[in-house]
Amino acid sequence: MGNVLPLFDPSSETLMFEGQMWDINDNRIFNARFEKYLNAPPANDKEDQAYRSTMELIRQTLSPHNKAKGGRVDLNGAVALLEKASTFRQDGRMSESIANAVYRIWLARKQGRELEMANERLRRVRSDTVRNAELSSRPNMLRPGNSSQGAGGAAAQPQADRAEDMVGRLSAAGEYATRYAEIQAKITANEGVMAVSELESKLEFQGLMVQFFVQRRFEHVIAAARIYTEFYNDGGGRLQFKEGSDASNMFKDVAGFDPTVTSLDSLANEAIQDTAQAIEAFNFLIEKGERASASKRLMEAFVLGEFLPPVQTVELEKKQSILEFVRAYNQMLSSLEVKDYALAEEKVNAMRGLAQDFDHSKPLAAINTARLTSNMHVQTAINEGLRGNEQAYKENIAAATQIWPTNPELKTAFDSMAKQGNRQIQTINDLDRLIATRSFRQINTDKGRYIAAVVDDPKRQEALNEIITNITTIDISIQQARKLAEVGNTYGAWETVEEAFKEFPDDPPLSKARSDYATEVASFVSALKRAEELEDRGQTGAGLAWYLKSRQMYPASSYAAAGIKRLVDKSLPEQAPVTQP
Structure with missing residues (x-):
């Protein structure tokens, strides 16, 4: 666990996978996906039940204890059920991928049988060629003198006839040798094609199983593994990876063993069992009112078995009962990150009311430590x-x-220095000058000094608070974009900074981030800009085409979606109201 299967550590809120630690609370994509799951109804309609029944039938059909087939695996029946399962939206056509892989194995083996039959014919031709070559090497008994068996017969044959006979036999032998080599080459080539075809279909099936495993589609892993063993008997179905590949490192270097199809089957069954146990624990904790622990158990089950029935069938009421707690928890983490300790304390108190088992000691300790440290610096500043x-x-x-930007004791520090009016005036003058030149970053860098200087000036205080808030907003956008780029979503990173850039076009770090991400997704940005230009010119059709092209590059694009909606709404006339006769 934690090496080839994800392992959730509730004490540190981390996920271990492939030997690496991931902080799920610091993962914007995961939090959004989990919250979407908490708001989704349970997958219990007729289609969901039919899909799960089909998957169970597949498992039973592939079982060696299949009573319907006398204890034999019904491979043809399983393939038919896979085709049926692929028609359900829940399957995502993954069952069809297994069925197609089986079909390609059948084709490869059919081709192998045909090539083997061809080789058998070639071997018979090869035997005939050898026999004919042997016959051609004997003297021609029909020539005069060769028919005599006495010693005088050979002597009676003219010298020219003997030479001509020898040349003919050598020529025939050469032709038969060439023919023999051609036949042998064809046999060898056919055998090579059979071996390569079998190996390709085998490696393709192994790759499909590993892909399902990484995608956490464990039911499909089990089905594919059992079908594999029906086709191949290669010592446990050892998986063959390219040396040094990601898959090889995940299983061999991290897990410490060479994986087999049997081990994939076992790990998939273990993941299914662990997910079911986590959901059982979740239900028990919900009944006891322990929402904090219940949310961790559900998160653990979701990380490991998002697509498994126990996770998909959790009642909406139970998920909703922890949704408020999860949101408050995420807001508390965000508040601590931006050092808004007042809001963080508010969320901690809210969670204490929502979950009786919530351990508030750690966040409160962090809040109080930050406040105390900030106040100590303020007092030292006053003394100095x-x-x-x-x-x-x-x-x-x-x-x-830096520790606590909204510390009210900063006003106390200013009051103690009120007699030093010249310093305050100079600070205010500096602030006005920096505001006039729009040097907001410089103001934010020395914000402590300016906060103390304008504490009694509501107008400047409002302007300064707006600047600090704007810089914080910009930094959060840049940080969010950086995290998206780190997981490979450069398109989302560009859209994040582009949205902030529209509001704050003068911020240098934001402009640089926008330029950097735009360079990496230049074709996407160019397509969007082209679509906007065409839209501004009133060329609706062309603009819509470019927006669609942008969405093809990045299906989750909010810019492309908004542009498509605008142009579609503009293109389609409103329906006239129906008049009752």
């Missing part, structure tokens, strides 16, 4: 300011602001 140590005053104010 009174001593006239301006450098130490700035350093401690900056440290206090």
Whole structure:
């Protein structure tokens, strides 16, 4: 567990997979996917039940204890059921992929039988060629003198006839040798084609099983593994990976063993069992009102077996009962990240009311430690300011602001320095100058000094708070884009910074991030810009085509979706109201 199967650690809120640790609370994509799951109704309609029944029939049909077939695996029946399962939306055509792989194995073996029959014919021709070559090497008994069996017969044959007979036999032998070599080459080539065809279909089937395993489609892994063993008997079905590939590293280097089809089957069954146990624990904890532990158990089951029936059939009421807690928990983490300790404490108290088993000691300890440390820096700043140590005053104010930007004790620090009016005036002048030149980043860098300077100036305080809030918003957008880019979603990263850039076009780091991501997805950006230009010109059809092209590049594009909706709404006339006769 944790090497080839995902392992969730509830104590640290981390997921171990392929030997690496992942913080699921710091994963925007996972949180969004899990929250979508919590809002989804259970998969219990007739179609869902029919799909699960079909998958169970597949498992029974492929079982060596299949009573309907006298304890034999019904491979043809299983393939027919796979085709049926692929028609359900829940399957995502994965069963069809298995059926197609089986069909390709059948084709490969049919081709092999045909080539073997061809080789058998070639072998008979080869035997005839050898026999004819042997006959051609004997003297021609029909020539005069060769018919005599006495010693005088050979002597009676003219010298020219003997030479001509020898040349004829050598020529025939050469032709038969060439023919023999051609036949043998064809046999060898056919045998090579048979071996390659068998190996290709085998490796393709192995790759399909590994793909299902990585996608956590464990029911399909089991079906594919059992079908594989019906076709191949190769010592447990050892998987063959390219040396140094990701799949090889995942199983061999991390797990420490060479995987087999049997081990994949076993691991898939273990994952199904672990998921079912996690859901059982979730149901038990929900009944006890322990929402914090229940949310962890459900998250563990979701990470491991998102597509398995126990996860898909959880009642909506139970999922909704932990949705509020999960949202509050995520908001608390976001508040701690941006150092808004007042909001973080509010969410901690809310979670204490929602879940009796919520351990509030760790977040409250972090909040109180940050507040205490910030207040200590404020007090030190006051003392240093009174001593006239301006450098130490700035350093401690900056440290206090860095730890807790909204610390109300910062006003106390300013009050203690009120007598130093010239410093305040200079600070305000600097602030006005930086605002006039739109040097907002520089203001944010030294925000502690400006916060203390404008504490009694509501107008400047409002402007300063807006600047700090805007920079924080920009930094969050850049951070979100960076995380999306790290998981390979550069398109989403560009759209994130593009949305922020429309509101804050003068921020240098944001402009640089926008330029960097635009370079990586240049064709996508170009298509969007072209679509917008055509839309502005009123060329609806051409604009819609470019928006559709953009969505092909990035199906989750919000820009492409919005553009398509605008143009479709513009193109389709409103339906006239129906008049009652």
